[in-house]
Amino acid sequence: MAVLEVKNVTFSYDGVNKILNDVNLVLNDGELVCLLGVSGGGKTTLFNIIAGLLEPQQGQVLLNGEDITGQSGKVSYMLQKDMLLPYRTVEDNVALPLIIKGMKKKEAREKVGAYFEEFGIEGTQKRYPVELSGGMKQRAALLRTYLFSAQVALLDEPFSALDTLTKSEMHRWYLDVMDRIKLSTLFITHDVDEAILLSDRIYLLDGMGGLTDEIVIKEPKPRRKEFVLSEEFLQYKRDIIAKIYAGKTDV
């Protein structure tokens, strides 16, 4: 069942140059779907539209069939930068969505405290973001996004700032957590391997403001450890790269 639908969305910042041109996209319940495309292709712009921060010139965003175009506060959004507020402790950062919804600070802290262990940042509650490593900041930001507890989460390159080792550790952890919390997620990345490893489906940007047909990753979840080294994985990768070049998108 479709939770989120983007229908015929067209967008331009200056009224001339179409960053997005007739974009259509579906996210089903519990699915993890990836948007893969070159830098400057309009991925963040599309997320800003879904999150209601920008209004498209044409088209609609539907959440459970209801039109939410231009309305913010309906989906959880993790922006491209990790964006923890530097003057709030980690727990107060994570609790921010609850506090904004009107929960008392003390209650919010208690509620978020229960998740620190699962998200692997136990003990950082009273620290400030500058005192955390890149991976920990990312986990905290993910926890905050999760605690906004909308039905749909948008993650804009959540792992791209991390080094390769931390990144693959985060991938394993993330698959594990997602297996338990089953959040419907749209996910942006530059990284083809990451896209194949994490997603149920992948949309490619065609480089002209639209999306290509989606690629379905049939590998069941939870994904086995050797998946990244398997022949199927390589086949997906070959397909994707071929499509990217066929669509004359330059990587």
Added chain:
Amino acid sequence: MSAKLRSTISKVAPRVGIFVLILAVWYCVCRFTGIPKFILPSPGDVIGAFRDDWRLMLSHARVTLTETMIGLFVGILIGFLTAVLMDRFALVRKTVYPLIVVSQTIPTVAIAPMLVIWLGYEMLPKIVLIVLVVFFPIAISLLQGFSEVDKDTVNLMRSMGASRMQIFRYVKLPNSLGHFFSSLKISVSYAVVSAVVSEWIGGTEGLGCYMTRVRKSFASDKMFAVIILISVISLILIWLTEVIQHACMPWEKAHYHHRRTIE
């Protein structure tokens, strides 16, 4: 522990040393040149002046401090409101900003006599002067802090459904505290000086009035004493501002250590 002690000593020693040196030179000049007391009183004379007159000085200081605190408080309040309005309404910013910049070119000392003529010899003209001096740096620094916030941080807040008030409270306000306190530290000493200057011009109470009197009787030792007292009051107020700053910005410590380790 001993390493910590050593680092404290190496920090404090130069500061204390320079004071001791100045005092020693000052003492020697008075002692060996036979310069008259009314031109340059010796450190001993100044201490004597404190001993003789401290009750009187403190009662004047109380008046000056009251003016300073009220002036600071009102100045901060008006500065804050001005900054909020300028941040919220572009029209207010466009009209008010140039006005307050121009108003700052008017020298304080020049308007003080007019204020006395308009508002009398009591506290009011002094407080008004302090407010005029204080509100400008406060308003400008707060406005800078408000408008400097990262666009993406505001987007993040909006994506969580935050209202304008919540964005102000959770992002703009904490973001501007650093600027606010730096300008407050400067404003505090300006406020004390403004209080004293306005007391020179009119009135019967306050350290400025005391200064006028001792100057007329050529009591230079008392003059020195009251100048030192004014400095000490400013220093204490600046120190208090820092204490309040640390209480309001508990994250600063973490950021400071972070910067240190990067360096």
